[in-house]
Amino acid sequence: MPRLHRLPARIAAVMVGTILVLVLTVSGSVLWMTRALDDQARRQAEARILDARDGMVERARLLALDYAKWEDTATHVTAGDTDWMRDKIGATAIAGEAFQIAMLWGGPLERDLGWTIGGPAEPREGLLDPLLLGLAESRLALVPLDTYDGTEFFAWSAGHLYVLAAARVEHLTERGGGVLPDDRLGRLVMGQRIGAATVGAMRDDLLLSEVALVRRPPQDRPSLPLLDAQGAPVAFISWEPPHPGSDLLRRMLPLLVVVMALTAGLVAVGMTLVRRSADHLIAAERRSALAARTDPLTGLMNRTAFNEALATPAREGERAILYLDVDGFKRINDAIGHAAGDSVIAHLGERLSDLAGPGCLLARVGGDEFVFILDGPDAGARARDLAAAVGAALRSPLEVPGHRLRIGASVGYAVQGKAGSTAEDLVRHADLAMYEAKRHRDRGPVAFGDMIETADREARIMERALREALDRPGELSLVYQPIRDPRTGRLAKAEALARWTSPQLGPVRPDRFIAVAEQSGLIVDLGWRLFLLLCDDLERHADLVACFNVSPLQLLAPTFVPDLIGELGRRGIDPRRLEVELTERVLVDDPRLAAERLEELRAAGFPIALDDFGTGYSSIGYLRQMGFDTLKIDRSYVADLHDRIERQALLNAMIELAHALGLEVVCEGVEAEDDLRIVRELGCDLAQGYHLGRPMALGDLMAPCQGPARSVA
Structure with missing residues (x-):
């Protein structure tokens, strides 16, 4: 029991x-x-507080860069247009919707100009502490010229805390500008005020309690520092941990x-x-x-994830960057619409993803820019193979709704160099190689190396010599290539071509020094100097009728047309003796402004020709809208006509189209008697090429034997 x-x-x-x-x-x-x-x-x-802080900084950065790298800002700041700066920048700061403080200084500005929310419309001097501006200058000195970049930091001003972003005011070369010395560039700083409303919005968005902005870090709760231009904390965001x-x-x-x-x-x-x-x-x-860390359009890594992937250091030869930029993507968007353009990017991302194997990461870092990161001891060899694979992958067209497109891309790559070189250096080298590939698209993928550095160095030497040539008479000259009637051989007009013989460099090819002039911003001065030489020849020979090429930068310059008309009027030269030749690039870059300039030239009496037709993106709509007088068909459609029946048919269609629009047709590149016979039979109005005359001095052109010329019947 x-x-x-x-x-x-x-x-x-x-x-x-x-x-x-x-x-x-x-x-x-x-x-x-x-x-x-x-x-x-x-x-x-x-992590959310950190993301919120970084988001504030990024918004300020993008806002400042959007204004600083805006072509209008560069133009008006360089011109010292205070009214424009007040209306476009100052008024926005005073309204306080996008930013609450803005200041311009340095470069062409004689004094600093500042505006703040609720302040007067007229700019104030000394709005920000000179010491603060000096620190911003120091940080901007570390930012390379001609880059879409600036610097960001936090600072107090007039009792208010701001997140500030500063950048140089410059017109980037990739948008048609030119690199200017640092001391000629203005500076722009913009800031967004961080106050009670900002903190309250942060608290509501992040679902945190007792979020506060304090001067000193509290001991009993976490905080995150806000750093000034020297990297020291100027304030802290504190919060009650959940x-x-x-x-x-x-x-x-x-x-x-x-x-x-x-x-x-x-x-x-x-x-x-x-x-x-x-x-x-x-x-x-x-x-x-x-x-x-994901690009929403392609599902690839975005720029944030790309930068994180580069944070790990790599030894020499064990990392490579391959940079890819889609050729003419803006024109694709303009032609088929942004929705279809997004579809192109998404399909391209899928195709490139198939090429990223082990030890290879792919990111989309811009609108039409993709970057591969390759790690491993054989990174260089794999980068070369990958560049070839990318080219092969792009040969087949992309299928997007309603369109079948062939996409071209410029590819450059670079391999990790000696110890001590940074990831930023590696990306910059790959970017330079990509731009070299874009300049010479027939070369295919380009590897960064001594040749690119040598080309940059030679371009700088040529730029200095060209600047000296513009100040010295005798180095620049003109030759003329005759343009004749293909039936009678009569000289109708002649194309003026630039020549340069440098004491240091000797004879320089026109394609070399004109490209350097465009990249360095000298093309407007060079074009004007050549125009004055042409006017001298027109004065000496009253029978001369000449064509002269005008670059896009010349045409779009505000004073180009008035200066042209004024010089001819001063010399008593009839504008009908000068035919202005433009390439298709002018029409694509800024069609509206190009149409305005052409209307001014046409009203003044200048004949206008479209040069190298068929090599770019101009359309029948452009031909009708711009009102050209002459269409010059590119030599690539004329060469070896007697062996290419299909090319004869294409050339015939071009000539008939031009005649239907009332245009005179000039066929370039007539190099043989058979070519001349065919263009004559197809009804071409005028012809130009070595068979009809090479570029020659004006005296040879105007010699009696050059007038009627030999019979070409």
């Missing part, structure tokens, strides 16, 4: 022990989970007591539910982190 009495006690002991173990296990698990949730929430809060685990435990405790009293199974269910909640929080964080 005693045993019978002891059995319940034993059962009870087992039950009590089981429940006690269960209670201790559940309690320990709940406490552990509570701490884990609190720690996880603390880290999440810190305690979701503790809050959850307080809410669940009564239920847990009841559940543990009734059944350990319900406790297990409760634990499972809690664990599931934690899993949901972790999964949400992972999705958020992934979305922040």
Whole structure:
């Protein structure tokens, strides 16, 4: 019997022990989970605060760069147009919607000009501390010229905290500008005020309590520093860390007591539910982190993830960057629309993703720019193979809704150099190689190397020599290539061609020095000097009718047409003796402004010709809209006509189209008697080429034997 009495006690002991173990296990698990949730929430809060701070900085940076690298800003700041700066920049700062403080200084500006929210319309001097501007200058000195970049930092001004972004005001070469010395460039700083409203919006967006902006870091709560131009904290964002685990435990405790009293199974269910909640929080964080580092259009890494991937240092030869830029993507967007353009980028991303194997990452870092990162001891060889594979992958057309497109791309790559070179250097080298490939598209992928550096050095030497040539008479000259009637051989007019013989460099090919002039911003001065030489020849020979080429920068310059008309009027030269030749690039870069300039030339009496037709992107609409007088068909359609029946048909269609639009047709590149016979039979009005006359001095052109010329019938 005693045993019978002891059995319940034993059962009870087992039950009590089981429940006690269960209670201790559940309690320990709940406490552990509570701490884990609190720690996880603390880290999440810190990451969200960091993202919010970086977002403020990035918004300020993009805003400042958008204004500083805007062509209109560069034009009006260089011209010292205070009214424009007040209306376009100052008024926006005063309104305070996009930014609340703005200041321009340096370069062509005689004094600093500043505006702030609610302030007067007239610019103020000394709006920002000179020491602060000096620090901004120091940081901008580290930013290379002719780049879409600037510097950002936090600073106090007039009792308010701002996130400031500063950049040089310059017209980038990739947008048709030219590199100017640093001391000729103005500076622009813009800032967004960080006040109670900003902090309140941050608190609401991040779902955090007691978010505050403080001067000193609190001891009892986390904070994040806001750094000034010297890298020192000027303020801190502090917040109350969330305690979701503790809050959850307080809410669940009564239920847990009841559940543990009734059944350990319900406790297990409760634990499972809690664990599931934690899993949901972790999964949400992972999705958020992934979305922040993923390009939404292609699903590839974005620039943020690309920069993170480059943060790990690499040894010499064990990392390569391959930079790819789609050729003419703006024209694709203009032709088929931005939605179809996005589809092109998405399909291109899929095709490039197939080429990224082990040890290779692919990112989309711009609108039409993709970058591969290759790591490993054979990175250089793999980069060369990948460049070839990219070219092969782009040979087949892309299928987008309603369109079948062949996409071209410029590819450049660079391999990690000697120890100490940074990831930024590697990316810059690949970018330079890509631009070299874009300049010489027939070369295919370009590897960064001594040749590119040598080309840059030679271009700088040529630029200095060209600047000297513009100041010295005798180095620049003109020759003339006759343009004749293909039926009679009569000289109709002649194309003026530039020549340069440098004392240091000797004779320089026109394509070389004209390209250098365009890149360095000398093309307008060079064009004007050559125009004056042409006017001298027109004065000496009253029978001369000449064509002269005008670059896009010349045509779009505000004073080009008035200066042209004024010079001819001063010399008494009839504008009808000068035919202005333009390439198709002018029409694509800025059709509206080009149409305005051509209308001014046409009103003044100048004949206008479209040169090298068929090599670019001009359309029948352009030909009708611009009102050309002459169409010059590129030599690539004329060469070897007698062997190319299909080319004869294409040339015939071009001539008939031009005649239907009332245009005179000139066929360039007539190099043989058979070519001349065919263009004559196809109805071409005039012809030009070595068979009819090479470029020659004016005296030879105007010699009696050159007037009627030899018979070409």
